[in-house]
Amino acid sequence: MPKKILMIVGDFGEDLEIMVPFQALDMLGHDVHAVCPEKEAGEKIKTAVHDFRGDQTYLEERGHDFELNATMADVDPAEYDALVVPGGRAPEYLRGYDEVLDAVRHFFDAEKPVAAICHGPQILAAADVLDGYEMTSYPAVQAEVEGAGCAWVDEVTTDRNLVTAQAWPDHAEWLRQFMTVLGDEIVHDDAAVAADDD
Known part of the structure; x- marks a missing residue:
């Protein structure tokens, strides 16, 4: 059954972490609303592309413009x-908005x-909702989320x-696990596949 999903984004959010889940969840039939504080539907955010090339941290380059399709103030x-x-x-800046933190708290409550x-997860830590969870994040955020009360693990994780x-x-494992929590199920019709192969 299609779900209504809120996605909170902002300027220089990771391009692939915005675009891919937005499109994948839309493809599954969910109604995804991408919002950003102080911006309205139809406005755009700038994304960043982060790459891992063996340095001690990631490389950041300019990504795409991503159009918001809902207004945070109306959410x-x-x-x-x-x-x-x-x-x-x-x-790092979205966690400074009370409306973002209040929205996050609603989903956990x-x-x-x-x-x-x-x-x-920096936003989740700022919303003070992580106490008692087992979770992961970008490794540089480990100390921050552990300080918020979670147990950090080194893999894609579902806890409640x-x-x-x-x-x-x-992405593949993260979205697969999220689909399970959402109640999505992809059924492969082996008979149809076999017929196509003939």
Whole structure:
């Protein structure tokens, strides 16, 4: 059954961690609303592409412009079934908005599905919702989320309503686990596949 999903994004969020889940969840038939504080539907955010090339940290380059399709000021979190929090550089400033933190708290208080990746858990830590969870994040954020009360692990993890991953190379497993929490099921019709092969 299609779900209504809120995605909180911001300038210089990670390009792939915004674009890929937005499109994948839309492809599955979910209604995904991408919002950013102080911006309205139709406005754009700038994304960043982070690459891992063997340095001590990631390389950042300019990504795409991503168009918002909803307005944060109009959002009532109670009307949404799930939340997605991408990473990149945006979470470091998005966590300063009360409306973002209040929205995050709603999803945890109501035990609704939440998917967070990379630096996205910085927002969850600021919302003070991680106590007692087992989760992962970008490794540089480990101390911050542990300080918020979670047990950090080095792999894509689902704990109750929360699905977390370290970075965009984890997309396949992260989205697969989030689909499970959402109640999505992809059924392969082996008879149809066999017929196509004939």
